[in-house]
Amino acid sequence: MTDNSRSAATVEPSAPRPSSFGRVMQAILVVVALLQVILVATQAMLAGIGLDGRAIGADLHESNSTVVAIVGVVQVIAAVLWWRPGRGRGAAPLLAAGLLLAVMAQMVAGQNSVLAVHIPLGIGILLGSIWLLRIALRRQPSST
Known part of the structure; x- marks a missing residue:
């Protein structure tokens, strides 16, 4: 046996790591979730501008709600792809789907001026x- 083959035979495998697909999907979910946090926080600021009597704030608030809903759909897809094939956390797609449903209810409440639901939601x-x-920011568990 040569020195090279002996050293290769004695090397122990390293600990299992998350798949590269899982890491990529986690990174995508982090970016989409961060974008969603920014958009939702912006919604509150735009609502305040609208309540101040400026029509531009209300118009932008309504337009931004559509963007929030679209990003919500992308967020659900990213969460499912991180969870299922990427072996990420199972809570992510459940929470993302719940948030998407809440956003849709929020849009209906806002269009019907039901502020008692719209603001707390x-x-x-x-x-x-x-x-x-x-x-999404938490370290992904190792795949086994």
């Missing part, structure tokens, strides 16, 4: 979006 969406970002 908006706060909940912001907190849930931060929670999802926190989940």
Whole structure:
């Protein structure tokens, strides 16, 4: 046996690592979740501008809600792809789907001027979006 083959035979394998697909999907989810947190926080600022009597704030608030919904769909897809093939956390797609449903309810409440639902639900969406970002930022468990 040569020195090279002997040293190769005695090397122990390293600990299992998350798949590269899982790491990529986690990174994508982090970016999308961060974008969603920024968009949802922007919604609150735009609502404040609209409540101040400036029509531009209300118009931008309505337009941004569509962007929030679209990013919410992308967020669900990214969370599912991180969870299933990427072996990420199972809570991420559940939370992302719940947030998407909440955003749709939020849009209906806002269009119908049901502020008693619209305002608290908006706060909940912001907190849930931060929670999802926190989940996505946590280190992915090793695949076995």
